[in-house]
Amino acid sequence: MKEFESSECDRKIAIVTGANSGVGYGIVERLLEWDCDNLIVVLACRNEARAMVAWQSLLQEFPKAKMDILIVDLGNCKSVLKACKRVYERYKRLDFLYCNAGLLSASGLRWGEVITLFLKNPVNFIESSDATQQIVGEINDDNVGLVFASNVLGHYFMVRELEPLLKASGDGRIIWTSSGTAASSTFSIDDWQGIKAEEPYESSKWATNIAALYMNEQFKKDNAPITSVITSPGVVASNIGNLPAWIGRIRRSVHYAFRFGGLTSQNINPYNGAISNVYCAQLPCKELDPNVVYSSCTDRWGYSFVDLHPIQNYTPETAKILVDRCEALYQEWKSKVEAEQD
Numbered sequence: 001m002k003e004f005e006s007s008e009c010d011r012k013i014a015i016v017t018g019a020n021s022g023v024g025y026g027i028v029e030r031l032l033e034w035d036c037d038n039l040i041v042v043l044a045c046r047n048e049a050r051a052m053v054a055w056q057s058l059l060q061e062f063p064k065a066k067m068d069i070l071i072v073d074l075g076n077c078k079s080v081l082k083a084c085k086r087v088y089e090r091y092k093r094l095d096f097l098y099c100n101a102g103l104l105s106a107s108g109l110r111w112g113e114v115i116t117l118f119l120k121n122p123v124n125f126i127e128s129s130d131a132t133q134q135i136v137g138e139i140n141d142d143n144v145g146l147v148f149a150s151n152v153l154g155h156y157f158m159v160r161e162l163e164p165l166l167k168a169s170g171d172g173r174i175i176w177t178s179s180g181t182a183a184s185s186t187f188s189i190d191d192w193q194g195i196k197a198e199e200p201y202e203s204s205k206w207a208t209n210i211a212a213l214y215m216n217e218q219f220k221k222d223n224a225p226i227t228s229v230i231t232s233p234g235v236v237a238s239n240i241g242n243l244p245a246w247i248g249r250i251r252r253s254v255h256y257a258f259r260f261g262g263l264t265s266q267n268i269n270p271y272n273g274a275i276s277n278v279y280c281a282q283l284p285c286k287e288l289d290p291n292v293v294y295s296s297c298t299d300r301w302g303y304s305f306v307d308l309h310p311i312q313n314y315t316p317e318t319a320k321i322l323v324d325r326c327e328a329l330y331q332e333w334k335s336k337v338e339a340e341q342d
Contacts, residue, residue, distance in 0.1 A: 011040045011066065012169070013094050014281070015087070015162075017074060017155065018101030019043035020054035023177060023233045026274030027098055028054075032062045034278055042068040044083070044101070074101050074154030077142045077333040084161035094165035096281050099155035099208075100177040103147050104201040105135045109247065126258050127235055127265055128181050134199055144329070145193030151204035152211060153193075156326045157333070159215065163226070172226040175280050176212045178293060179205040180232045180265060184313040189321055207322060209293070209311055214319035216290040229280050229288050230311070232295040233273030234265040264297040264307070272296060272304045279306045 014031055018024035020043060028041050045051035051069045058065060068090070072083035087094070110133050117125045125131065138146035144153060159166075159174055166172025182205035186197060194203035209230055216228035237252040252268060259266035267273040276294040292308040299305070 011038050012096070013040050013042065013091050013165075014096035014098065015042040015044050015070065015094065015158075016098040016100055017044040017072070017158075019098075020045040020047065020050040021270075023236060023270045023273045023277070024098070024100045025054060025058075026233075026270035026272075027100060027277045028058060028067075029061070029271055030274050030278040031096075031281065032058065032065050034282060036062055036065050040066045040068060042070050042087075044070040044072050046071070046073045046101075072154075074158075075103070075140050075146065075150040077144075077149075077154070077157065077329070078337055080154045080157040081161060081334060081337045084158060087162060087165070091165060093168040094162050094172060095169045097158065097162060097166065097172070097174045098177070098277060099158065099174060100277070101150065101155075102177065102179075102201075103150040104129065104132070105138055105147055106132045107135050108133050123258075123263060126254060126263070129199070129201065134201060136198060136200065137195055138200070139195060142333075145195040145200065145204075147200040148193040148195075148204050148207065151201070152207045153326055153329065155208075156211065156323075157330055159228075160327070160330050163224075166226045167224055170225050171285050173281060173285070173288075174212070174215070174226065174228040175277055176208050176228070176230050177277065178208050178212075178230050178232050180234060180293075180295065182206045182209050182232075189318050192322055192325060210314055210319040211323055211326065213290060213311060213314055214316060214323050217316070218323075227285055227288050227290065229290050230293045231276040231280060232293050232309075233270070233276070234267040234296045234298070236270055236273040237268050259298060260300045262300060264299055265295075267296050267298045267304065272298045272302075275304045276306045 016024050016027050019028050043051050048071050073079040109131050114131050117131055140146045140149050181202045186199045186202035187206040194200035197203040212228045212230050219226045255266045255268045273296050276296040292310050295307045295309050297305050297307045
């Protein structure tokens with residue numbers, strides 16, 4: 001992590017997970033455009049080399065920017081806890097925690113269904129990952145569902161560990177990157193880590209929604225100066241599914257065609273997709289609505305804006321069970337790491 005002069009300690013602090021590419025990179029760009037002189041942006045990335053490339057690229061665009069790098073693997077419990085300890089060594093507050101890094105584990109496309117899905121419901125086809133063959137049953141080295149660990153649990157650990165710093169800011173904001181594909185139908189509390197789910201990515205994003213909403217309710221009950229809100233980048237032609245480049249090029253062309261036809265979810269590039277994330281930092285806290293998804297949109301002429309979509313089918317009972325189970329894992333791993341350090 002970088003050294004900063006004492007005069008810079010009054011700047012607001014923003015941590016962005018997955019900041020080296022995709023929507024995370026777009027979030028950093030927009031944050032620096034908005035308030036470069038009053039922010040320190042921490043690029044929280046898994047790969048140090050890629051983080052440095054992003055840092056250097058951003059410095060070329062914003063020469064006066066103050067940025068830091070935090071190496072963390074959201075899919076590894078120990079890595080998250082150790083990274084949070086390094087944050088405490090550097091900062092006394094945290095204003096914005098962007099829980100953005102995401103994993104969609106795919107083996108390719110379901111070619112036999114691509115044409116059928118497109119003809120049956122072209123809008124759903126272009127807005128969803130129905131044609132993507134997601135990998136079912138993956139578990140990481142911590143014996144946690146692979147996609148759930150990266151998309152939900154690792155971020156939950158960060159929130160819990162960094163809660164005191166968020167409180168210290170007086171207006172801490174946890175800004176979650178969800179997805180327009182998040183749906184209650186893809187999630188089961190009996191398979192809360194999405195290990196058996198045919199769509200583990202969508203399952204994890206619904207888990208993100210209900211966990212974020214439930215945690216915000218708890219913050220308010222405790223009178224904690226923290227707000228947890230949910231965003232969606234819409235459809236961004238990123239490489240999150242690790243599909244071949246040629247598929248990405250064709251996909252991008254199709255997205256542009258649909259956007260020109262009036263489908264505003266087609267943001268296509270990460271910068272457009274990040275508008276809702278930074279909007280939630282700019283908006284006065286009292287105006288934020290935790291019960292909606294702040295969704296990035298772009299019209300046919302390329303103008304980006306934010307739309308609000310109510311969260312449907314939220315049940316606090318299910319959310320409580322999910323958060324309680326995440327909390328149990330958090331306490332278990334926290335005790336393990338502390339025991340190793342003694």
